[in-house]
């Protein structure tokens with residue numbers, strides 16, 4: 001009976017309290033809606049960066065005011081023939097050239113959690129990447145996608161890995177990912193030390209939150225929509241990291257002191273040789289995430305035999321002052337050559353940013369905060385809205401510049417987007 005009443009209450013609560021995301025027309029508006037719906041601690045966790053947040057700001061600014069578009073007119077590209085399909089990792093066909101980046105703790109944003117992102121990724125014909133610190137397990141993601149894979153069109157699943165100190169935890173994580181049909185391992189290497197996230201320190205943010213904190217409770221009262229949803233999820237332990245659910249000691253540790261937890265449980269001295277051993281143990285497709293330098297990218301392909309390199313500074317949450325991925329991209333592309341695959345993330349807020357990244361040498365891009373804000377603003381519908389906005393903006397950019405396909409956008413990229421200085425100097 002209780003279950004029945006709860007199933008009736010959910011749509012009612014959603015209808016009354018959830019914002020109407022169809023009225024949001026840009027990622028900026030989605031971010032604002034997330035800040036309105038969501039608990040302050042949670043919003044700050046998503047939106048914040050490390051130290052002075054200069055890398056965070058610089059990521060987004062790196063896309064602005066450096067390149068001008070030089071569109072080909074009378075180009076014959078219309079909504080019926082524009083095509084955003086491409087291929088990544090050699091063999092994986094995707095309908096859009098963007099993928100949701102792995103993000104920890106999704107259920108804190110909205111109890112629809114990681115499943116919502118996975119389902120939307122499936123609907124948009126792209127891949128899904130699950131974080132080591134997700135609130136949903138590999139098995140749960142597999143079950144959720146299998147349910148939605150009825151048409152036989154399988155969603156490619158990536159498992160993102162932080163390297164645990166204890167070898168057993170690493171083996172366990174790899175085993176679970178393999179058993180659940182995850183095809184690609186994404187090894188994130190920019191979180192050997194935990195970034196100095198001052199907003200979280202100030203707020204005393206933890207996953208799950210500390211209910212004894214009066215300020216936390218006060219903030220709950222200010223955000224009834226988030227709070228009602230969170231209360232619904234509390235009993236089913238939705239907020240806990242799936243990988244730690246059965247380890248009370250580790251759960252307590254991360255709750256008391258996230259930086260200390262990262263220091264204790266992840267291996268900061270993990271090096272190239274260890275990465276090679278891990279890559280060989282995994283034996284399937286492999287991506288190195290968190291690369292900033294051209295020489296590291298070359299080594300990832302040559303020494304680790306990586307299938308792709310993921311240029312990222314963790315969305316400005318780790319090393320403040322780290323080069324913006326978009327600024328690092330041309331140098332890395334030049335060093336690795338044309339046939340190696342590069343994924344890039346950080347600061348992408350418009351479909352035109354996606355077009356620019358592809359034109360300058362990325363094979364695909366990943367989207368972090370815009371997806372998290374979508375979830376925080378309106379659950380699965382909010383994530384859907386983020387994907388819809390980015391896809392429509394990308395298509396419109398392609399139509400206006402005259403690139404019918406992603407291949408065309410990439411091959412004519414240097415003609416379509418030209419460095420502002422170069423044109424000024426030539427005129």
Ligand SMILES: Cc1cc2nc3c(=O)[nH]c(=O)nc-3n(C[C@H](O)[C@H](O)[C@H](O)COP(=O)(O)O)c2cc1C
Pocket residue numbers: 045046047059101102103104131132133160188289312313314315316317345346347348366367368369370372
């Ligand atoms: C709230 C949050 C949690 C994140 N958690 C992870 C994680 O668990 N693993 C990981 O590799 N990257 C994580 N990232 C980094 C993203 O995968 C991605 O690199 C970054 O968000 C891209 O920048 P953008 O947010 O500007 O798109 C996280 C980012 C955010 C915003």
